[in-house]
Amino acid sequence: MTNNQKNQEVAPNFFRDFVVGGFKLMGRSRMMSIGFVLVLSMTILALLAPFISPYDPLEINPMRRLQSPSREHIMGTDEVGRDVFSRVLWGARISLLTGALVVVFSNIFGIIIGLVSGYYDKVDKVIMRLMDGLMAFPIMLLAIAMMAALGARLSNVIIALSIVFAPRVARVVRGVVLTVRESAYVEAAIVVGAPSWKIIFIHILPNCLDPIIVQSSFMFAQAVLAEAALSFLGAGIPPWLPSWGNIMTGGRLYISVAPWMTIYPGIAIIICVLGLNLFGDGLRDLADPRLRGVI
């Protein structure tokens, strides 16, 4: 590299393209840097929960129930005296894990289904009618029905939400595939004899990334909210486990006397969703060589 810099040596380099490129992009876009900081700090807090949470999130202490925020309990305590701050920290682990895994699984299935039905006309009609059928149910209704069938466990929450979100990913991906597969560079790939799977994965998929990334960022947020809603309705994870939704469920009965039980996990959700959306927009720019800002 050192000798060749004059010679415009610009060999591909994952680190420079994506890591340095990402920081350059954040230097230009304040919104993306805010999103990045929010997401990063949320993740770090969630990972460090066992070390920094001042109390055991499951420890019941009836002597200290429904205390307002104070120096000992900065977010107050709930109806059985558990520390809300500790529960919000531990709840971040469950909520963020749910969001991340739901995004991963629904993207895997949604992208494959979308690519196949967008590229092959014949299966398109069958697959898409099936997806339409799944999408005809409201998100929460389908998720609740599935939770009722599967049983209330965290893994089932993730499975149910992935099944609910996959058709939405599939529909977006299929839409983009339909336009991308008509483009001249796909035709060029056919002319040079590329096999179908290479056309789909090398030429079509990378050009579908923009909407997938944008959709992922708000799907993450939606999954966090959906998990919260499921737990709030009692169809999610068992009530004693802390997730942001569960904490709020517990707090709803006491909202007039102990609003902190609902407000703080609510704020956590807002910050998380906001950060993800801001960061997601930036990620989309990073995935595009035309906007990456490094030559």
Add this chain to the structure above:
Amino acid sequence: MEERKMQKPTESEPLLTVSSLVKYFPVKEGIFSKVVNQVRAVDGVSFSLNSGQTLGLVGESGCGKTTLARVLLKLIPATSGEIIFDGMNILQADSGQLRKHRRNMQLIFQDPFSSLNPRMRVGKIISEPLSHHNMGDSRERRKKAEELLEIVGLQKSDIWRYPHEFSGGQRQRIGIARSLVLNPKLIICDEPVSALDVSIQSQILNLLDNLQKEFNLTYIFIAHGLNVIRHMSDRVIVMYLGKIMEEATSDKIFASPLHPYTKALLTAIPVPNPRSIDFEATVEGDVPSPINPPSGCRFHTRCPEVMEICSKKEPGFTLIEGDHRVACHLFGE
């Protein structure tokens, strides 16, 4: 140019033979997709092409030139007819044979902006075709890409750059490099310069010309104007509404055009002295719809020399001086 034509090998076996090729696009309507009509994009086209030659294909937009190219490349299936390329009937080949065959027939696209994958580095764009045919390892492929970039007038180091970093002319050079990488026998150039600036056009045309000499390529050169065709072609086919109107050597088409439509196209070439144009021969109006092409001769609605028979009977080909054929009643019988 003249020398080049003299040197050309005149083989007995043509590289490409197309006979009565037809491509209709169905027009569908209603919820059951009932076929209500046909767009007759290519309607009974026959010609043959010898190795090392350049065939010019010219006509107004909508006359079926690009459809013909896409059918020849089997990007879209033909409705009927026969394409024999290098001894193989393309239309009956199975997908495995077809994929092998694709090495020998390449395409240069009209639009250099949409024909390069924006997420792929130039080196990958050029060398990727090799990987589809298991040719060479990654280092050899990279070397080949560098070589080709230099041949088309770009720099070796450009392999690491993205298409958006290049201008239109440079992108077209990349497209040309990609079409050369598999050592094809035939390259179809689908209006390769019509999206470029005039000053760049001549550079690209000269490049194509040099490449033809260097690699003994056969070209089918599609254009909507005759001036570009004149520079490139040995033989010229004039198409109108999916049919061949006239075919002759390049010299004959320009020196003594027979079909009124060819004459009209010739007057559309910009000339230094506009007073020399014979405005009698120009045509007006648009090309009629290929869904319901005019009866008889398809050109009769716009022909300046239209006769009574033209709307009733479709003219067949009349051979004049051996290899000059024209479909017009003026020369029939």
